Amino acid sequence: MPLLSSKIPPRSLLRFLLPSSSSLPFSSGAAAAEPRSQKLNRIADELLSLTDSEREDYSTLFRLRLGLNIPSSSGLPASAAAAEGAAAGAGEEEVKEKTAFDIKLDKFDAAAKIKVIKEVRTFTDLGLKEAKEMVEKTPVILKKGVPKEEAEAIAAKLKEVGATVVLE
Incomplete structure (x- = not known):
């Protein structure tokens, strides 16, 4: 029989099992939840106000800070995408020869x-x-x-x- 905790997040399970979960060290009170929600809303608003190129730069930076090696939206690894962007900035002077x-x-x-x-x-x-x-x-x-x-x-x-x- 599968464990019940595999389907329910641990905090929800403890809240269900223990009547007074506010005494737990990891629980958050109502006062702490409101500023956290405001902070997340502010961050979300700032992210939505970014341009497409700023969003791409942000996602690359975020992946690097988290230590993730997830390919960027262009299909290249983040380091290759950053290198490609740097090469594109320096290589604008080169003109592709028409065929x-x-x-x-x-x-x-x-x-x-x-x-x-x-x-x-x-x-x-x-x-x-x-x-x-x-x-x-x-x-x-x-x-x-x-x-x-x-x-x-x-x-x-x-x-x-x-x-x-x-x-x-």
């Missing part, structure tokens, strides 16, 4: 319009009419999400035939 580019036809020489249309057709699956309409709508994005090497090759070919191309 995918959009090829934008900015303008073209009027004499080279036919050559530009033919070149646009070589790297897109457009027909003559669609390619002509696209070229006439300059500035227009010809292709999106192209790898760097391919984008540079296409831009070079378009520049050879008299177009001004921007990689975005």
Whole structure:
């Protein structure tokens, strides 16, 4: 048979068993309960007034003070999250190199319009009419999400035939 105390907290069990629990050394009187409740309400109000980043910092600090090694909300351990935050602050100067580019036809020489249309057709699956309409709508994005090497090759070919191309 399971113990009754496994389902009832120890203080509640003692209060139930002993008629005068106020004489116990760990019991709290009504006077002590009110300031404790006010203190907890004040702390709760202060925590709710924090911004999201302050709450994240607080939760990390709280875990560290308690000696817990619980992962933070980002899925990293608290020490790794703190290190990542420090690295992000120092690494803002570094710019991530883009790997995918959009090829934008900015303008073209009027004499080279036919050559530009033919070149646009070589790297897109457009027909003559669609390619002509696209070229006439300059500035227009010809292709999106192209790898760097391919984008540079296409831009070079378009520049050879008299177009001004921007990689975005």
